[in-house]
Amino acid sequence: MSVEIHPTLEALSTAAADELVALARASDRPFHVALSGGSTPKKMFELLAARGTSAAPWDRIHLWWGDERCVPPDHPDSNYGMTKRALIDPLGLAAANVHRIHGEAPPDQAASAYEQELVAALGTPPVFDLVLLGMGPDGHTASLFPNSPALGETKRFVVANPVDSPLTKGKATRITLTVPAFAKARHTRFLAAGADKAATLVSVLEGPRGKFPSQLISGADLVWHVDRAAAAQLHKDHG
Ligand code: 6PG
Helix, strand or coil, X not given: CEEEEECCHHHHHHHHHHHHHHHHHXXXXXXXXXXXXXXXXXXXXXXXXXXXXXXXXXXXXXXXXXXXXXXXXXXXXXXXXXXXXXXXXXXXXXXXXXXCCCCCCCHHHXXXXXXXXXXXXXXXXXXXXXXXXCCCCCCCXXXXXXXXXXXXXXXXXXXXXXXXXXXHCXXXXXXXXXXXXXXXXXXXXXXXXXXXXXXXXXXXXXXXXXXXXXXXXXXXXXXEEEECCCCCCCCCCXX
């Protein structure tokens, strides 16, 4: 695991976009990437869209999501909806390459359907080429929130996870990939930016293990892309 500290969110987003393009180009087959939701990756998506379709092999890049809110795709909280506006529509990406979680469906049904699609495409356990994850101020990632049932899931790859957090405005159900679904990814990147992440980030990276959901994510090639504000309390050079 390593940490790359960038001066700004823009620099972090540029580095993450460059990596996605380089990894996709280095492959000569379909490139499957699991996207995170939230706000951090939006800039990265916008940068990729601004570069145009010729900047990456978009004809063989497949978009998946690490989690989704239980809302319709056009709802302002939809992770797919944010990506559609920032990346999919501007580049006119092929529908066959976009694998959204159906947040509008009954949660257990949406989770089962997504797991079937995921396993059919990427195997058991699924092997993503790239997983992008964010981290909440409570150390959650995807929709693996502290003290939520999905944290202990060792068999299923996608579940409906009942959560209760100020970050979800109280009780809510989220569809999330589980730790086993992320574990075999060839490349895993956390994107974390902002001063509100600094206290949690130092605990996640330098504190005792097993305290935060983000610490459950392992991977052959795990890199944290963070900005200076989020890295402000780090003591070690995680280079
Ligand atoms: C979601 C995300 C979630 C997100 C973190 C960080 O659905 O919200 O998947 O895990 O990555 O909450 O969110 P920000 O990028 O908005 O800080």
